[in-house]
Amino acid sequence: MTMLPDSRIAREIAQYVRDTAGDLLFHHSARVYRWGALLGGQLGLAFDRELLYAAAMFHDIGITPHYHGSRLRFEVDGANAARDFLHGHGIAELDIERVWLAIALHTTPGIPEHMHPEIRLVQAGAGMDMVGRGMDAIPAAARDAVLAAHPRGHDFAHAVIDTFYAGLKHRPGTTFGTFNDDFLAFKDPTFRRGNLCTLLLAAHP
Numbered sequence: 001m002t003m004l005p006d007s008r009i010a011r012e013i014a015q016y017v018r019d020t021a022g023d024l025l026f027h028h029s030a031r032v033y034r035w036g037a038l039l040g041g042q043l044g045l046a047f048d049r050e051l052l053y054a055a056a057m058f059h060d061i062g063i064t065p066h067y068h069g070s071r072l073r074f075e076v077d078g079a080n081a082a083r084d085f086l087h088g089h090g091i092a093e094l095d096i097e098r099v100w101l102a103i104a105l106h107t108t109p110g111i112p113e114h115m116h117p118e119i120r121l122v123q124a125g126a127g128m129d130m131v132g133r134g135m136d137a138i139p140a141a142a143r144d145a146v147l148a149a150h151p152r153g154h155d156f157a158h159a160v161i162d163t164f165y166a167g168l169k170h171r172p173g174t175t176f177g178t179f180n181d182d183f184l185a186f187k188d189p190t191f192r193r194g195n196l197c198t199l200l201l202a203a204h205p
Contacts, residue, residue, distance in 0.1 A: 004030065004033070004034075004053065005049050005050050005053045007050060009050065009054075009089050009091075010050060010053055010054075012089075013053065013054055013057050013058070013085070014026075014030075014057065016085065017029060017057045017058065017061065020061060020064055020066065021060065021061060021064050022064075023153070024153065024156075024159055024160070024163060025060050025061075025063070025064070025163070027150040027151065027152070027153070028060065028129055028150075028152075028160070029056055029057045029058075029059060029060060030056070030057070030149075030150045031125070031129045031146055031147075031150045032056040032059060032122065032125035032126050032128075032129050033052060033053050033056035033057065033125065034125075034146045034149075034150070035124070035125035035128040035129055035135075035138065035146065036052055036056060036121030036122055036124055036125030037049060037052060037121070037125075038138050038142055038146075039121060039124055039125065039128075039134070039137055039138065040052070040117055040121050042137055042138070045117040045120075045121070046117065047116075047117035047118050047121060048095070048118060051095055051098055051099055051102075051118045052102075052117075052118045052121055052122065054082055054085075054086060054099050055082065055098075055099045055102035055103050055106075055118055055119075055122045056122050056125060058078050058079075058081055058082035058085070058099070058103055059075075059078055059102070059103045059106050059122055059126060060074075060078060061077070061078040061081045061082070062074035062075060062076065062077030062078035062079075062080075062081065062167070063078075063163060063164055063166075063167035063168070064167065065166075065167075067167065068166065068167060068170055069170065070171060071171050071173075071174065072171075072174065073104075073174045073175075073178075073180075074167055074168065074171075074174070074180070075103060075104050075105070075106060075107055076104055078103045078104075079099075079100040079101075079103040079104040080100075082096075082099050082100065082103055083096050083099070083100050086099060098116050098118050098119065099118070101115065101116075101119050102116075102118050102119040102121075102122040102123075103122065105119060105123060106122050106123045106126050107123075107126075107178055107179065107180060108123075108178070109123070109127075112124075130160070161183060161186060161187065162187075164180070164183040165183045165184065165186075165187040165188075168180055168183055168184055169184060169187075169188065172184055172191065173194075176193075176194040177194070177196075181193050181194070
């Protein structure tokens, strides 16, 4: 199984995320790192494990209660939080930008796979952990080891849906054009998705 980075900054990131996000998102984020690192190894990609770890661990921070009043996309809140944290630890600007992009784009399929490996692998790892996309690339023994180290816990799917709904219901406009509006539609029968065609026709009757 891919080991977690053991640097001082990695330990501080782990503590920050555990304190801020709680067990559900902490273990999810750690699995995202492990899936991404395992996939990167399988594909022979050259990536910085510490940057991948930072991006994976911060990728869902923006959905936590501290940001429930935000009007930004939760991905941007998480990217900004990682940027602030890494600035405080003297990380180079280009590396911070790579982490920022990995977090900001992790719910935007079709783009990350054409960018730096860290960006690609966070998006891939998140897809693996949430819906099993691409999981067949990971050997069964490695999958079992990751889940033993970071268990999903009871009723993972509904726990994730509830967590994301709580983080998005106050800023529904930020879900337009993403699959994040699925959480709102699933939980709130009164929610109406934005529709680009309707907006286009309204702007140009």
